[in-house]
Amino acid sequence: MFAVTLVLLLIFMSGRFIKYLAQAASGGLSPDILLQVMAYRLPGFLELILPLGFFIGILLAYGRMYLESEMTVLHACGYSRKRLVAHTLVMSVFVSLLVGAMSLFVSPWGMNKVESLFLDQSRMTEFEMLFPGKFQKLKSGKRVTYAQSLSDDKRKMFEVFISDTSGSENEINLIYAKEGTQIIEESSGERYLVLHDGSRYEGVPGSANFQVIEFDSYGVQIEIPDAEQRSVKEEALPTSSLIGSDGLKESALLQWRVSLVLLVPIVTLLAVSLCRVNPRQGRFFHLLPAMLVYVLYLGLLIVARKKVAKGELPQELGVWVVHVFFFLLALAILNKEKLIEWIVQRRNSGVNHA
Numbered sequence: 001m002f003a004v005t006l007v008l009l010l011i012f013m014s015g016r017f018i019k020y021l022a023q024a025a026s027g028g029l030s031p032d033i034l035l036q037v038m039a040y041r042l043p044g045f046l047e048l049i050l051p052l053g054f055f056i057g058i059l060l061a062y063g064r065m066y067l068e069s070e071m072t073v074l075h076a077c078g079y080s081r082k083r084l085v086a087h088t089l090v091m092s093v094f095v096s097l098l099v100g101a102m103s104l105f106v107s108p109w110g111m112n113k114v115e116s117l118f119l120d121q122s123r124m125t126e127f128e129m130l131f132p133g134k135f136q137k138l139k140s141g142k143r144v145t146y147a148q149s150l151s152d153d154k155r156k157m158f159e160v161f162i163s164d165t166s167g168s169e170n171e172i173n174l175i176y177a178k179e180g181t182q183i184i185e186e187s188s189g190e191r192y193l194v195l196h197d198g199s200r201y202e203g204v205p206g207s208a209n210f211q212v213i214e215f216d217s218y219g220v221q222i223e224i225p226d227a228e229q230r231s232v233k234e235e236a237l238p239t240s241s242l243i244g245s246d247g248l249k250e251s252a253l254l255q256w257r258v259s260l261v262l263l264v265p266i267v268t269l270l271a272v273s274l275c276r277v278n279p280r281q282g283r284f285f286h287l288l289p290a291m292l293v294y295v296l297y298l299g300l301l302i303v304a305r306k307k308v309a310k311g312e313l314p315q316e317l318g319v320w321v322v323h324v325f326f327f328l329l330a331l332a333i334l335n336k337e338k339l340i341e342w343i344v345q346r347r348n349s350g351v352n353h354a
Helices: 002-025 031-067 070-076 081-123 248-274 287-310 320-334 336-353
Strands: 143-150 156-164 172-184 191-203 210-222
Touching: 002 031, 031 070, 031 081, 031 248, 031 287, 081 248, 172 210, 248 287, 248 320, 287 320, 320 336
Parallel strands: none
Antiparallel strands: 143 156, 156 172, 172 191, 191 210
16 A cells, blocks of 8 residues: 555656646746645645555455465465455554545645645745746736846846836837846835846837937836735635535535545455456456446546535435445445345246246
């Protein structure tokens, strides 16, 4: 379970990290917070990966024992399949508790921290989001800025280039300066960018009518952006606020978080029922149908959650009907020999009666 979870975690987190890295490269996020964001998102990944890791871990471990006839020897020595299920369910309790802690408490707390970090980013000025040695289109979308190097506090920039098209659609303003400094007035808190020893070019591209201004110092006021009106993501809502809520989305989210806890023991039963391997089939032959069952299970849970959130599925049924179905399916596969024997007896008794 540990090995599978680690591999899956690296895959999922690397994909998310690349997305955040692209935002940082384009100036949408500060590179300083990337590791913090990934650390706070870790519980959200684990709550989904741990059940899958435990499921695949059971399939691989027990499948090897069937392949090498170890399970056959155990059953011949009196170790019944019921004991195997019972001992595996004991292990699943610890995984369920860990997933429950992630899903109900730690993951919402982590998402809340991520939202706070993003909110702080939205309050930062454009020049605080600069990355040295890179042309960046800033939040306004009409300004491209380049600084060859920055001081540690990002208050000073060297070899500055700014291209601004915020005026007329056809007019462009180009500014080059050897140095730029951010100045904050203590009394008002207003910020200014003062450029030193540079030139400003103003005109319409394609025409010869350009105005060139050389300056020793050139200052402009930096607008401090208002905090973005970010709606709080559902995943960031604490579980305590969802209990007793009448909202459909809140009810669906609460059912989803509890579902992740119930998912572990049910997939444990499914894994034990699907782990049997014929030595002639190969070690990984049973993984494909088992993974299809797991994907179907998780997919139906996601669909049921969306249906509850939209009011298309009664809250009383909700995601619980999916859990009941797969619980009965696991029991049916575990006892398929007895079911087949019972069906054959019923059929034979019907034939004899006729």
